[in-house]
Amino acid sequence: MKIKLKFLTLTFISLFFSKLVFAETAPGFNSWDDVVKAADGGQVNVYMWGGSDAINGFVDDFYGVPLKEKYNITLNRVPLKGTVDAVNQVLSEKEAGVTGDNGNIDLIWINGENFWTLKQANLLYGPFAAGLPNSEFVAWDNPAVNLDFGRPVEGMESPWSSAQFHFMYDSARNNYDDMPRSYAELSNWIAENPGRFTYIRPGKGGFVGTRFVKQIFFELSGGHAQWVGPFNQELYDKWAPEVWKLLNSWEKDLWRSGETYPKDNAEMHSLFANGEVDLDFTQSPRGAGPTNTAGTTPPTSRAFAFYENMIGDFNYWAIPYNAPNKAAALVYANLVLEPELQAAQVQPANGFCCGWGISTAKVTDAAGKAAIAEAQNNLGDAAEDQDILAKALVSDIAAEYQDLIEADWEANVLLK
Amino acid sequence: MGGERLKIILSLTPPLLIIFTLFFGGIFYGFLQSLGYQPAIGKYEINFSAYYNVMFSERYAKLFWSGLGLNLWVSFASTFLAAVFALFGALAIRKTFFAKTICNFIYSLNLPMPHLVVAVGIIFVFSQSGLLARLASQIGLIGSPGDFPVLVKDKYGLGIILAYIWKEAAFFFIILMSVLQSLGENFEELAQSLGANRWQRFRYVILPLVMPNLFSASIIVFAFSFGAYEVPALLGVIYPQMLPVMAFEFFLNPDLNARSEGMALSIIIAIIVMILVVFYFWLTQAKIRKD
């Protein structure tokens, strides 16, 4: 009994210490200075979805330059067609037995099911997120941050920014007041405007389309609340046929009669910009701001949201278990949380224009506060009313739904 | 004799080594994986379930067979049309006329153009909001982009065929030009003096002479268009989907089990190409002999 108690105490003590170590630095390093020193003169291979020209430009300009000048790290941004390409590379490396620092990828822009795949297979380095100095600005107590698609993050990824699904229209072609505000209204709108709407195919590279379909589940089933929590096959089976029925009922009035669908948001923007369709999707809390700046949508484009069920989430950076430059990856993950850079990323003029990854209330130094206040004044006129967005905000749901919706959409809508 | 034999063996070894280790080695390893042999995830048993899944399972059968149909259609149509265009272009362009050198250069221009760039160019020109659609709308032929015919990202693979014609016609053209120039016009003149008309000269003089080169070039083009990924990935629709795109998407699935299916599909593509090429070879050889 006594021995057992002693053992327990020891376990607690070691647990306590290990916890403490987590909070101080990332595994393999003694201090943050140690990290910065190890990263000096190296490079960092950043694998990220390259489907937004605006985001690519932002990363090169706003992170590439300070990384080089402040830390002497060369940024090597690798554009991907889908995040799953990077996940796949890590899996291949695991299959081929590549360990230690011998992999190819240092950082992956990630969330949801891709994160879960890697975390479950123990293919991530960490926990490191709490060890970043700028972690103090992150609202780790917020379930929207510490849960990713309902799964615990546990320090294996560090937040970058936030996003929320909603729509764009062209104010030169349509009026804000005529825009649909729910899927029921959208159904009517499609019937009245045949050929002028399409949505992104749910599937690889088309997560925005999956999100669009997911939200239909929420509306038809009478609310988002019941979908929170672990995966529920029964609930899904109950509502899926209704969703496919609705989508099929639209088909004849969709762009090209639903014969095909755009594969990703870039294709959708192009259809919208060239007047082939009238509505477009955006993930940016600044609405049409970033694409208007990049010139890929007409300057008169604006945003609108449904009054309910608009999915929003955080996105993160994760480091693979065999990352060749872990120190540089940590420096990068820390850099993106700098209040000044966070303030830069929310402004439409800078291109990226996702939402905050940090909690602005936690920033206390004068320079950071000034940058944040300045940013709040520069959100642009292409955004939807922030109150409407906030009221419609719902979280994303368990990762299992993602694959299921994509496969079933293909079988029940595309191939039907 | 022994020295010559050694010379032959030594000379042939380096290229054969590359082809055997990298090419056939890769195919062999892919074949093993397609049978479910994946030591890394602890799978050692060997079976054909991946092949069955790809071709006959409820989930993929429709995709596979529609994809195969599209593949056959695209490859046959683009090979045939590219060869025809190149043949007529080459025959016409041999005569002297104004700006011949420039035209000759333009007709060869697509040879060095990468397929990817050609695909992008096809989108720019032929899509429903592309250059041609805009010209059509300027002269009042169409009102909105939707009125323009669907030529790119269409379910019949027209855009893909267009891109392949664009690109491969230049390949045919250059090969034909080199044959025709080395022949000179003597044969034709002879035939003309014997009273052969235009069609007869083409059918019985020129065609048999260029046929061997045309046939081998068309094998390369056919096989290429059957197994290439880039062009259908950019110009294709999501259904039906050409088989190489489908295979690559399998491979990019984070579920390692789907890799067997991806490998199986790429082996199936290889086998089909092989069968078609052998059949084509047999057919054309018989035809050439007959001529």
Place this chain on the structure above:
Amino acid sequence: MNNNLKKINIYAIYLGAIILILPLIAFFINAFSFRWFYPQVIPKELSLQAWVRLKLIPKPGQRTFEGFIELWASNPTVIKALLNSLSIGFLVTIVSIIIALPAARVLGLLNFRFKKLIIFIMVSPTILPPIAFVLGLNINFISWGFSGNYFGVCLVHLVPIMPYVVLTMTGIFANYNPDFEHQARTLGANKTRTFLLITLPAIAPGMVVAALFAFLVSWSQYLLTFLIGAGKVMTLPLLVFSTASSGNPALTAAISIIFIFPAILILFFTSKFVSGESGATSGFGKI
């Protein structure tokens, strides 16, 4: 021949040339315009923004000589990709010709057992799709440490190139008379001199064509570079592919122009060999 028919023929050629050149026109308009949307035929806003975004032209106000130098010295991705594409292309071209030269000579000049089979094996990479071997090769390359580096990418490029080089040069050697070499040797020239003075000039036109094919195949390789390079070896095809799917046509057009320009330049300088009476391309008649 009927004169009208002749005229129609020539007009058809002109029309064909115009259609063939349309994509190039679209590339140039796109690359220098901003918000060039349907139904504009002539862009309303001309702009260098795509080139600024690619870091090839400095932002307005910094367009001085120093500005350009400083920008280009910062090693923009496009320049990195361009240099990678060029150097990989040249390297594999030279290596493949060195490897293929003795083999082509033997295949072109001598007759021996299994020759047909060996030729068939050599050309098989042009017939079987790259996707069939690269998916299997990928895992092996990763475990051998060839993945994600320059060397591995060069190695894998040799596979699709080999058949073109062997085939073209076999065609040349088939029309080549080795008697001159014997004469030179009997007159006292050593092996190197004989090669440089007799063999090389005779096969040079064919070698140029082989090199052109080799370079172009490597230059436009996407799938092999993407998989074996693991995204780390950035080349122009990778850049075009990812840009084409990121929705900025101006940017895509600008990169495409950079992508085609060297290729066209090379065609320009080799065109007399390609369509001339060199007989190099007639190697394709011998599959």
